[in-house]
Amino acid sequence: MAVPSGPVSPSTEAERAMFDFVDAYDRAYEMAADRHGMTVAQACVLGRIARPRGMRELADELGCDASNITQIVSRLEARDLVERHADPHDRRSRRLTRTPAGDELNAAFEKTFEFARAAASNLTLEEQAQLAGLLRKALGGAAGAVQVGEEPS
Amino acid sequence: MAVPSGPVSPSTEAERAMFDFVDAYDRAYEMAADRHGMTVAQACVLGRIARPRGMRELADELGCDASNITQIVSRLEARDLVERHADPHDRRSRRLTRTPAGDELNAAFEKTFEFARAAASNLTLEEQAQLAGLLRKALGGAAGAVQVGEEPS
C-alpha cells in the first residue's frame, strides 16, 4: 500500500486530521513489516496466530477469501514462521500455530511498530482517554464495528 | 487491502480505539472505491488530479515508484477518466488531467466515501475540534508528517 487510502479534498480540519492520522498509521505499519522482511498482509496474519486458529476463522476475521489466507500462510510456512497442524476434531480443518521463530519475529515486529504507543505517548493519560472516547463516538458508539460508512442511499 | 494494517495486541484502550478507527476508515475507503469499479490506488490517484499534475509529482506525493503511477494512470486512461497531455514547458513531462467523466466519477466516489463526514457528524463541533487537536498532537505536533514511528533505534 504505497498509495494511501485517503481522501483528497477533506472539507474540515477534523477530516484532514483523520486522514493524516490514518495515513501515518498505515505507512508506519507498512514500514515496520518491511523492516522485518514481511508484507503488510503477512505481518497481519502472523500477528493473529497468537493462539491456534483455523484458516476459515482467519479469512472471516480479515474479510477475505479463504484461498487468500492459504497463500499468505504458505509463504509464512515457507519461512518456518507458522505451522499447519491437523485438527483432531475435524480433519478438514488446519490449526495454525506460530513456530518459536514466528513468535520471535512477531514480537520484534510489534516492538518496531510503535506508532500507536508513540502517538499515545504524545498525550497525557487524560488526553488518551479523551481521544479513545472521541474515536469510539465517531465510529458510532458500538465497539468499533464498521458502523460508519454503510450504504449511502 | 482486504487485510487490515492493524496491530493485534494493542495494550491500551486508546491504542485499540486507534486501530479500530484506522481499520474502519481503510475498509470504508476500499468499499467506496469498489462500489465505483475502482481499486484503492485508482481512486486515490484519480482524486489527486483535481488540477493538472505531472507523473513525477504524483509519485513523490504517494511515495512510490514512477512506473507504478504509469500503470495506474494507464488503467484510468483506458477508462477515459484521465488524459495525458504534453507539457509545453518540458516535453519529457506529461500533464495529467481528469476528463469530464473522471470529474464525475470522482465526485460520485467522494460522495460515497462519507466515512470522515459521518464520523465527524457523530460529534459536536466542539468535539470535532477536540479530536482534530488530539490527533495532531498524537501525530507529533507538526502538520501530519510521519513524525511518529521513525527509526526505533
Next chain:
DNA sequence: GGGTGATGCTTGAGTCAATCAAGCATTCCC
C-alpha cells in the same frame, strides 16, 4: 447406513499493485 448437502481447504487462472532494472527522450549546465 447411505445419500445429500454443507464446510474447510487447496489449486489454478486471472487482475492489479508494487518494485527494480533498462532504456529513450529531453533538459540542464559547465
Next chain:
DNA sequence: GGGAATGCTTGATTGACTCAAGCATCACCC
C-alpha cells in the same frame, strides 16, 4: 557540445486478492 540528471515507459518479477473448481470430510436426515 557533451555529460549528467530528469520524466516517463517497458519488461520482468513478486505478492495480494478474487473467483471457479475440486477434494476430503463432516452433518443431517430418511
